[in-house]
Amino acid sequence: MNFERLMLIGFSFICILAIFKLVPREKVRDAWILFLFLQVITWPAGLFAVEMGWIEYPTQFFSFANKYNRTSFAFEFFIFPIVAIFFSLYYPNKVKIKGAILYYLSFAGFFTICEEVLEKYTTLVEYHGWKWYWTLSTVIISLFLNHSYYLWFKKRLVKVESR
Numbered sequence: 053m054n055f056e057r058l059m060l061i062g063f064s065f066i067c068i069l070a071i072f073k074l075v076p077r078e079k080v081r082d083a084w085i086l087f088l089f090l091q092v093i094t095w096p097a098g099l100f101a102v103e104m105g106w107i108e109y110p111t112q113f114f115s116f117a118n119k120y121n122r123t124s125f126a127f128e129f130f131i132f133p134i135v136a137i138f139f140s141l142y143y144p145n146k147v148k149i150k151g152a153i154l155y156y157l158s159f160a161g162f163f164t165i166c167e168e169v170l171e172k173y174t175t176l177v178e179y180h181g182w183k184w185y186w187t188l189s190t191v192i193i194s195l196f197l198n199h200s201y202y203l204w205f206k207k208r209l210v211k212v213e214s215r
Contacts, residue, residue, distance in 0.1 A: 054111065064131070082141065085202060089198055156196070
């Protein structure tokens with residue numbers, strides 16, 4: 053097993069641990085909604101970027117499936133949706149527009165910096181015409197769509213008391 057696959061396993065393990073430690077029990081249903089809806093956004097967007105040849109993921113969890121779906125399972129189906137869970141669950145609702153912009157930029161900026169480091173020093177991601185500011189903008193848009201959907205969906209949730 054190469055170093056990059058160990059990194060993917062490590063990132064995934066940290067994400068699983070973070071879910072168990074940082075998602076309150078009463079917010080598990082919300083976390084599932086956020087997780088699944090972001091996958092609806094990231095799968096076609098990631099597939100489009102890969103098929104256009106802008107970005108490539110040479111090292112993946114499921115390399116045998118790479119001929120069918122060349123997007124990164126770890127990033128687009130697991131790590132980024134978990135980041136989006138924390139983004140929305142801990143979103144500061146009573147913040148003004150400057151605070152919201154800073155919140156979006158901090159999450160998207162952190163994710164972009166991580167991807168840039170991975171692109172430069174590993175074979176987990178390779179840019180072919182893709183730029184860091186595209187990652188930043190697509191992450192911001194994805195987080196915005198996901199959080200907007202979550203707020204809309206949360207209006208319809210009904211609290212049920214357990215016995």
